[in-house]
Amino acid sequence: MKKVLITGANKSIGFEAARQLLKQGYFVYLGARDNIKGDNAVAQLKAAGLTNVEFLQIDVSNPTSVEAAGKKITELDVLINNAGISGGFPQNNSASLDTFHEVFNTNFFGAINVVQNFIELLKKSAEPRIVNVTSGLASLTLHSDPTWKYYPYKSSIYGPSKSALNAYTIVLAYELKDTAFKVNAVDPGYTKTDFNNNMGPGTVVDAAAIIVKYATISADGPTGKFFSNDIETADQESPW
Template identity: 60%
Template sequence: MKTALITGANKSIGFETARILAGHGYFVYIGCRDLAKGQQAVEQLKADGLTTLEALQIDVTDKASIEAAQQYVEQNNGKLDVLVNNAGISGSLPQSAETFEVSAIREVYDTNFFGVIEVTQAFLPLLKKAEAGVIANVTSGLGSLTLHSDPSWPYYPYKTAAYGTSKSALNAYTIVLAYELRDTPIRVNAIDPGYTATDFNNHQGPLKVEDSAAFVAKYAVIGADGPTGKFFSHDAQTENNECPW
């Protein structure tokens, strides 16, 4: 049985992505900072008839927590087939480049950027043991420098000194990691679920969480012949949903 870990999976897009992967026959670890909330999520999915799930305590800003989670998965499964780096925070708004506190920017980066790197580096040895590992870094269209330079883009005015730039950094890391793993069967991509109505944005997005989770899951279950080093967006009006960096 293939095994997947989704960080920040006790609610919203991460939760629905876990539902989809479990439905596809994966054993899914629902990664969460609060284990009790993770267990509640597991019980909810099991009540819907899904059984191959387990809550896993992991705080992506806590190295000891990451190492403990990695050791648990290694002891119980020996490998990891899919890593979905979904955990993220927006930070308080507005985020002016002139005035937003550097400490607040660091807090966002700790989760959205450095946390992804630490989790990925910790689990890479297990992904390399899989027949064809997958890393899906959940990003945002707000991380696209090309789109942010285009005044005709619908979200052009939505500039954020912490959130958007943290996703731009994540995209850059995705490119570097995909290049380094180019001669392996591990696929690495940046996936933007689109502007989705969740508690992350006070349910303001036009997309449904179930549809956006399906978009993320689509790129989480690719094989060794799948794309790598790409940026896909649910909002993109392009062939194959590719988004400009």
């Protein structure tokens, strides 16, 4: 049975991704910062008959927490870096430097720290996969195009933090290109969740589905790519 770790999985898109992967026969380590919320999420899945799930306490912004979590797992096939924070909207250049640090610490440095702590376990898998959950707001190409439907939706902190994660994804995928790893950045699209005050048009089911798709791709699947639910093409590949 393949095993997957999903960070920030106690609610919304992460929780739904856990549910979908459990239905596909994966064992899920449901990562969350809060013990009570994590335990409640696991209990909810088990009550629905999805029993191959275990709560893993992990705060990606806390190196000590990430290191401790890494010592509790002995096998891993898939890592989904889903945990993230927005820093609050709207955002502009007058935002405090502390907020910049807080968001980047979770969305960028936190994801890197998780990869570094779990990469050796993933290397033991026959088909290791890494999905870095990103955002359409990270695309520099789209944000430079006045015809893009989300062109006015600028953010001085959240978008750049995900742009940095995208850049890291490219480098990581290249570093692992001669191995069995598949490493991709995946944007679930503008989804209705409490992350954006329930303003998005997409559903968590569809949002989780594209994450799961690239978490479970076959050996001939892509690596080092950026995919988005908001891209209306057959392959949904987004420009960087």
